[in-house]
Amino acid sequence: MRKYIINSIFLLSIVAIIVSCQNQETIDLQNYMSNGKDIYKAKCQNCHGENGEGLGQLAPPLTDSVFLKTNKNRLACIIKNGANETFTIHGKEYKEKMPAFPELADIDVAQVMVFVTNSFGNKQGFVPYTQVSTQLQNCK
């Protein structure tokens, strides 16, 4: 009986070690997703909606994976500096101005960008903060 208990504890601890051994990127992704969600709620949700559905023709939905993919390298700049151009999303034109969010630090932009590009049916994966920082320095 004693042997049995010891054996099972041993097995359990091995399983625990394996589970905790997730790679760093998965942990970072989860971290960004949870912080990004809070930022999204505070800054983006009023126009883009709880489920990224947008608001009429006033604010575009965030569910167009193709748009998000083709503009992958511009997303950080759009989030931080806003936009004043026509976007075609799901085949519809959106012309309203998007406000800038100068109060967002680079890490905030990275987190909210990762959240948006991995929610609402999007699945672009993780982008590290350092990469977003470089993108932000090269905004046009």
Added chain:
Amino acid sequence: MNKIISSIAFCLLFITILSSCQQEKKLPFYGERHAETVKDAAGVEKIDTVYQTIPNWSFLNQDSIVTTNKATDGKVYVADFFFTSCTTICPTMHRNLMTVYNEFKTNPDVMFVSHTIDFKYDRPYVLKKYAQKLGVDGAKWQFLYGSKDSVYTLAEKNYLVAVGEDSTAKDGYIHQGYLVLVDKDRRIRGAYDGTKEDQVEQLKKDIPVLLAEYKK
């Protein structure tokens, strides 16, 4: 046997009394009130409570047509204050108000009135574009433009909603996000925070209650 019958009868009587005691639900009255001596139809003097009412108004709507209180007279309506370039609470308010609008779209006794507080930029054609992009068409939901003085006075004195210019605010204006429910006699019967979904749900429940008051 007699005992059983009488006890059943007693129970039934009790239930009838209880159920008849239920008062019909009425919405409260907002704002100031005072007592006034009025004469009823038979010419008998009596004391009645007079509630605060929305005064006459006249503004330009999204089609640049002069619109007055005649548009809402005899109707239950929801009023709010917003501006088109607002990026904070207005999108949420109007997203939620859209769901109310859609629910009562076919009811001719219900109307919606949105006043802009941006007297500099929100000219009627700007309001028209905004309404179209929001997905509103027709006269059921009026977007009204007026001078700063007329709109701000109406908001604060009559609808009891705080509005103001504020150069430190992100978009240049501050205001409360209340959706104000007004009855057919221009009295305020409810105020709901348009940014909170549960309060907007309550508004959807209260509109039929208010309409029912007039169906007697």
